[in-house]
Amino acid sequence: MIDVAPEAYVLGLAVFWLIVSVVRPGRDCTWLAIVLGLVGIWITWESSFRFGVMSPQIRFYQAYRVDLFSQGFKLLLMIGYVLILNLHKSDRSLVKRSQAEYQFLLAAALFGMMMLTSVYDLLVLYLAMETTSYSLYVLCVLRRRVTESTEAGLKYVLIGAVSSAVMLFGISYLYGLTGTTSIPGVMSRSADLVNTPGFVLGMFLLFSGLFFKLAAFPFHFWAPDVYEGTSNQVAAYLGTVSKVAATAFILRVVSMMPKAAEVMNVALYVVAIASMTYGNFVAIRQTDMKRMLAYSGIGHIGYLMVGVLAAINMGESGYTATIYYTGMYMIMNFAAFMVVHACVDESGRALIRNFNDLYRRSPLLCATLVVSMFTLGGIPPMAGFFGKLYLFMTAFKGGFVWLVVVGLLNSFVSLYYYLRVCKAAFMDPPAAPMPEIRLEPRRAALCIILIAYMVLFGFFSNAVDNYAALARSLLGPIGV
Amino acid sequence: MAELYGPLGLSCLLHGIFFPYFIAFGVIILFLRRWEKAAMAVSILASSTVLASTLMLFARHQGLAAGHEGVLPAATYTLSWLSTDSAAFQFGYILDPLSVLMLIVVEVVSFLVQVYSIGYMHGDPGRARFYAYLSLFSGSMTGLVVSPNLLQTYIFWELVGLCSYLLIGFWWHKPEAAAAAKKAFVMTRFGDLGLFIGLLMLLHAKGNAAFTDFGTLGLPAGLATCISLLIFCGVIGKSSQFPLHVWLPDAMEGPTPVSALIHAATMVVAGVYLLSRSAPLFLASETAMLVVLSFGVVTAFVAATMACVQRDIKKVWAYSTVSQLGYMVLAFGAGSSQASMFHLFTHAFYKALLFLGAGSFIHHAGSNDLFEIARKGGRGMRITFWTTVIGALALAGLPPFSGFFSKDAILVAVKENCHPLWYISVMFVGFLTAYYSFRVVFILFRKQEAGPGVAHGHGGHDSPLVMTGPLMVLALATICVGAWEGGFGHYLSGAPHGALHWDVAIPATFLALLGIVLAGASFGSGGREEGVLDRLPVMEIPRRKYYLDDFYYWVTQKIVLGFSFLCAYVDRHFVDGAVNGVADTVRWMGSQWSKMQTGQVQQYLNVLILIFSILGFGVYLTVKF
């Protein structure tokens, strides 16, 4: 059972934090959490790559599949989780007594996401989704003394509930048509059903639930409000880790039924273009950094959908590009959130003008911000550039020329607001003098690592190579 | 043909003529801007070196020519400067009688002007710069003269234009000078446009622009006409032919030695020189020749009339220069490039003389106004005054001064080759010439007036020897060179020594005398400021410069600047407006779309369901069931 060790560990972690939250609710346990998280990374790594999942394992009565693909994503999720833990500023950000609760909910959400990468049955999918979502709903309201936080949580719950319902409805269609909830079961029967309205509707509704998780247009409404309202760590969690999980699941579904997924081409096409355009255009007008990141995230989901389309139609290279980009996106978006978190008082709003003169307040953070903005904007030689390049090259090859054109134009539009942030950080005078920001060594080191990662990635050929090869190797077990 | 000249000797001399001025320029501009005396010394040293080399070259060339049947063929000394697969350009020297003669003119006048300027520019804070520019000019002019092909000519053509610009605007703090400099440059450049296109056309047609090949180009007639006329455009600009002549009178804002050197003796005649250089091309086209002739005559006439009504001594000589340039051009148009060149040769000396004389007057009187100079005792400056009279006699074309001989040659050419109407016109211009030149003389001859601001006894002083010396040398040349007519023609074109044509000379002289008498009658006695001609109502036209300045002003202000305004407007509001428009649209769309984000969950859900339904419907439609 070594193959489900990560999930087991995370579950254990969640239980541990639950107990702590009852016993010592107000205790700051950041360090402990980080150490435990690092152990989790080690365990995931060991379980996935050291011993290796030689062949895909189907577990729990055909409901759960563990393979290299899922393990790779689990590792990514685990890393993301530890990164988020690093953001934790114990003193002021959260309601004091919820410190351990916060840890519990993070771990619980992580558990749900990990399940999502291994889902092999539609009902498990639903379970995983809900496990994640419920944890996140609660996480959203943990912000201290901010009413928006509550409001954001409520919105999230409401829209999330609708989406879950929609998805469940879709699942019921698929079940009704095929008589099974097992994904391979559904797929094996899909051949005759591909072009029936019921099946198409079912697929469409199923995907909608995932679009919600990803905050793709038009299921994005919750994202800006929630990002703005919730605490920075949670926003970061939503903006990075949870999207990785949802992408993983989409890829898995698509890989298992490449033929059937083609019915989604049009929807994906529209969602991709709409998300890109909407996200980037609206982001231009934002004055709040977190809202801006939310909209830019919507735009990035648009790019990812391009990758999914390429995956459906192009096979291997499409998958590789998407996986590649997902990983990149998680890191670069995290870097941006990290700067937000470091610069902005938790109780205040993350207005862009609060970043004014960051260059003087903390050169290191400023550098991190600039680099992450450039990476998000896809400017070479930053890591994000290669991700985007790969994505678009693949899509171009697949014949989605217009999608590529729109995508590139959008990434050009996005530079406007990314550059504006850089400008604010580099030269705009602050409204009121702001103190220097002192980074703890832990986070300073993290900054340097992230900068190095984003800047030097492109220059170290092996990095790009290995990363792509890794992404490709994940595909083996899912039969691409 | 180089064997004939000997492989090295003459080309070395040519180096000695070509380089010193440029070296002097470089040395002065880089190191001697603050050491004025040193700058002058360097410049004059260069000038004398060049003059000596030129004279040696002339002597040796004459020697060669004497031992040679007919005209001495041209030799070129070149190295490859620019080459492409379709043409190659040489850079170097051409050595033939034409260039040698022209060199004589350029170097002699340059040298004299440089000496003269010691006196004239005394005390001017910018002397070093002045000498630098003079050196650059002389060097460029030399380069133009020895140029073996049209491209090199064009290069130095532009450079002398630059020097003209710099020297006209030498007193940059005078707004008129700055404006005149710009005008001169732009006007000539406008003409140069034609030359440039002609050059390109020639290159395109033949891949070659060497003057020595002009005789054997074998161009189709239309093309030859076209190229000739385009080259002539350059001549119109540079040699200030009508209607682009307007810059030359304005150019008098420059220091007077500059006017003498550039705007009388050397640069402005470059056009005429170029005509002679490219004579084979023009001769191939009758149309071109006729055009040249008519432009020359019109210019000669128009400028002469304007010269009659000027009060500014330099302006008189300026218009006179334009008129005389018209003579040279029309001589060429009449088919006698030899007469044209000879007139160039004689004119250079006497006009330089007149200008330097004018400079001497101005230096003394502190004013350009003829009557003012007279009031301040112009005639008391004996050397200056009498050399001016000699110059005026030559200009009026009275024997035995040089102008008489060259004009005679021109009139003969016109009479023999052209319609009588042209001949009559040119004769009439001769009359006007005599009138305006002696108008100046008679006005200057007036007695000094006693009055406030005029110190008694001051009138008798002439300018220092550095200024009068060159005047005397030039006066001597003015008296002598006319007699060389026969030798000149023989040297230049191998033509036999000709005699004077009395049937032309007598009426011309008579008309000139008539002009002098008229001038004498008008201005010789009494304090009148208006002569017979001035009272003619029709003279309002030349007084207003034939409305050309107004016309050009209108063109630049209304047409060119108007169009520029239009373009700028379009650029700001349409081209750039489109860019900003796109940006604004994106922003606008952004804000419109962000309105979807109202913060109200009900609405979110409504929109969600709506879009969701549309999407679903779209999927439904596109999937083939």
Add this chain to the structure above:
Amino acid sequence: MEHGFGILTSMWVTPMIGVLILIFLPSRYETGVRLVSLLAAAITLVSSIYLYIQFDPRGGFQFEENMLWIDYFGVRYHHGADGLSVPLLLLTSIVIFCGILSSWDGIKHRVKEFHILMLLLVSGVFGVFISLDAVFFFIFYEIAVLPMYLLIIVWGSTRKEYSGMKLTLYLLFGSVFVLIGLIAVYVHTGMKTTDLLEFKALLAANPPSDLFVRTIFPMMFLGFGMLAAIWPFHTWSPDGHVAAPTAASMLHAGVLMKLGAFGILRVAVYLLPEGLRYWADMIVALSLVNIIYGAFVAMHQTDLKFVIGYSSVSHMGIVMFGIGMLNYEGFAGAAFQMFAHGVMTALFFACVGAIYDRAHTRQIHAFGGIYRRMPIVCGAFLCGGLAGLGLPGFAGFVAEFLVFWGAFKAHPVIASIAVVGLVLTAFYVLRVFQRAFFGEPNPKWDGLTDSSAIQNTAYAILIGTMLVFGIWPRLFLDIAQADLNLLLSEVLR
């Protein structure tokens, strides 16, 4: 095929090392900062002169460095210099060297950051000129463009934020099209390599359809053309020039705009020569508008830098014009014009910068007679202006002559119209002298001082370069001839 690192790598790495040193140099050592960056520039200057001398005029890519970089995409670390890029490398190092000299006193705050960005930018420029791999080309291209944004908004003037953003976005907008074009070629050639040379071979082996060539070429052309300020995508350039600080303007107008033209030749024309043949008339038409329209708009400007900015639009039009002529003269003229205009316009901006630093205005009508106080600056400006109006003796003349000659061979009538641009240039350039420098000295400017010895050095280098190449154009043409002919033969095949 594997060659190690060599002198070309040192071209772009030297400024990068300068950047690294500067990052760790405390910012209070301002002179030290300037010296370090000057030293870096000097080293590149020496290297580029060395390259120029060592370059074998028989052409082809030389000093090659070729290593596999990213196996997965087929990206190669492939550098090489040919007759087109060697002079541009020289140009770049001259301009950066002079740029640092001219901003020696002008930049007073954030000196360290300024020099870091300058060196970063120039490193990108060097990289573009030597890259023979599409990905590296693109990377360097962006490195060359982006620092300009910060240079403008921090140290600039006159609507700097608007202009900086406009410039950056415009250029990145252009690069979007370049990227699309490159992706299209990459996909067409089977996604095996991004090496331009191999692209070329693969395209030859598997010729793309006419439609492909006809759509992709204009994309790349316009993408790069935006950087070369092709009409109607030029409006970023005057705004950007005006807003940028002196040294940045120098680099920008002097070198960055050439990246566009260079990109057209190196990437668009090199890969898709048939596209040039097909679109040549269009290019001629657009660049004709550039030449004439640019000059007319320049005439109407009241700000010195705007005049120069639009003159650059006009002059870059000549480059495009030459490229559109499809003959050797046109190509050679275009290549030469890139070089000549780079030096010339750098000189212009150096002078205007010196004036602005002292007078704090650039309005032409506010001046008058400042020649009295600043003879050297005005003299240098005059040299720039004269070079700009195509005065023989300066490199610009030879370039323009070649272009117009080529143009005349191809399109006599259009060439004759374009030549009018020369007169227009004379008109507006001389107007500036007349209004601003000559005329009655305005007592308001009695306090102005002339340029410092350091700035004079910069002027001397720039003017000297123009003169040397103008008097002896073979110095340039012998280097470029073989490669231009090669490129041309591809186009005409």
